[in-house]
Amino acid sequence: DTEVTQTPKHLVMGMTNKKSLKCEQHMGHRAMYWYKQKAKKPPELMFVYSYEKLSINESVPSRFSPECPNSSLLNLHLHALQPEDSALYLCASSQVDRGSGYTFGSGTRLTVV
Amino acid sequence: AQTVTQSQPEMSVQEAETVTLSCTYDTSESDYYLFWYKQPPSRQMILVIRQEAYKQQNATENRFSVNFQKAAKSFSLKISDSQLGDAAMYFCAYSRNAGGTSYGKLTFGQGTILTVHP
Numbered sequence: 001d002t003e004v005t006q007t008p009k010h011l012v013m014g015m016t017n018k019k020s021l022k023c024e025q026h027m028g029h030r031a032m033y034w035y036k037q038k039a040k041k042p043p044e045l046m047f048v049y050s051y052e053k054l055s056i057n058e059s060v061p062s063r064f065s066p067e068c069p070n071s072s073l074l075n076l077h078l079h080a081l082q083p084e085d086s087a088l089y090l091c092a093s094s095q096v097d098r099g100s101g102y103t104f105g106s107g108t109r110l111t112v113v
Numbered sequence: 114a115q116t117v118t119q120s121q122p123e124m125s126v127q128e129a130e131t132v133t134l135s136c137t138y139d140t141s142e143s144d145y146y147l148f149w150y151k152q153p154p155s156r157q158m159i160l161v162i163r164q165e166a167y168k169q170q171n172a173t174e175n176r177f178s179v180n181f182q183k184a185a186k187s188f189s190l191k192i193s194d195s196q197l198g199d200a201a202m203y204f205c206a207y208s209r210n211a212g213g214t215s216y217g218k219l220t221f222g223q224g225t226i227l228t229v230h231p
Contacts, residue, residue: 033219042204042221043158056218088156092219101148102208102219104158 003027006091006105014113015081021108023074023091032074033102034066035090043090049074081112115140117207119222126195127230133180134190134225136205143167144210147181148219149190153201161203164188166210192227200229 004025013019023032031050035043048056049068063085065077074091091105116139126132138147149161164172164181172179176196180189192199205222 040202040224040226042224043219045218048218058218090158092158101146101160101163103160104150106155106157109156 004091004093004103004105006089006108008108009106010109010111012111012113013078013081015083017081018077018079020078021076021089021091021110023076023105024072025093025103026072027093027095027103028071029093029095029103030071031094032068033092033094034074034076035092037088037090037107039088047076078110081110083112086110086112115142115145115207115209115220117205117220117222119203119205119225121225122223123226123228125228125230126192128195128197130195131191131193132195132227134192134203134205134227136188136190136222138186138188138205138207138222140186140207140209142209146208146210147179147188148206148208149177149179149188150204150206150221151199151201152204152224153198158204162190195229197229197231200227202226 007022034046037043045058046060047066052068063080067075088107090107092102094102118137145166147164151159151161162172162174162177176193178191202224204224207220
């Protein structure tokens with residue numbers, strides 16, 4: 001299995017809702033990442049987990065809460081989001097040797113209304 | 114801090130022709146990785162090719178090749194025999210080789226939109 005699977009593919013939520021994004025990989029990668037991408041812009045790093053521990057938080061607002069329950073799963077819990085949080089959220093994973101490249105999922109298109 | 118610059122917001126090429134996408138980067142590190150990623154309208158970021166900074170030989174993957182000039186900090190992508198399916202946004206990216214458990218960030222350029230004309 002050489003894929004990163006993200007669910008759901010599309011999500012519309014109100015500003016008072018609580019929702020979660022899910023990411024799963026079975027490649028044995030021990031680093032997992034959340035990126036946020038606006039249209040026609042490069043992805044922006046949000047969080048990095050290594051060996052299931054949060055190693056990088058790029059000053060992301062607390063309304064985004066990551067969770068890594070095990071080495072294959074990565075969640076992003078969303079609460080009280082703003083319309084400007086609407087974006088494509090990409091999950092990625094990599095091996096210890098990051099030179100082999102990062103494998104990305106196809107993303108969740110999030111719209112906050 | 115590392116930066117990656119793609120100076121061509123848009124490029125176009127005729128089907129079967131060759132096109133080169135430019136990328137420059139700035140780093141004080143000597144050991145790092147460089148990547149080209151392709152993002153078609155389907156959204157998934159797909160790894161096209163990668164280069165290890167300590168290897169002088171330019172990487173090649175089928176119709177895709179790079180021109181890696183370490184001293185000039187340049188990393189261009191050449192696409193030969195362009196196909197309609199090559200149309201996408203292309204991102205150049207940099208990753209520092211921190212080693213061990215220090216997983217760092219992937220720094221992206223601003224991207225180049227490639228259009229392929231039939």
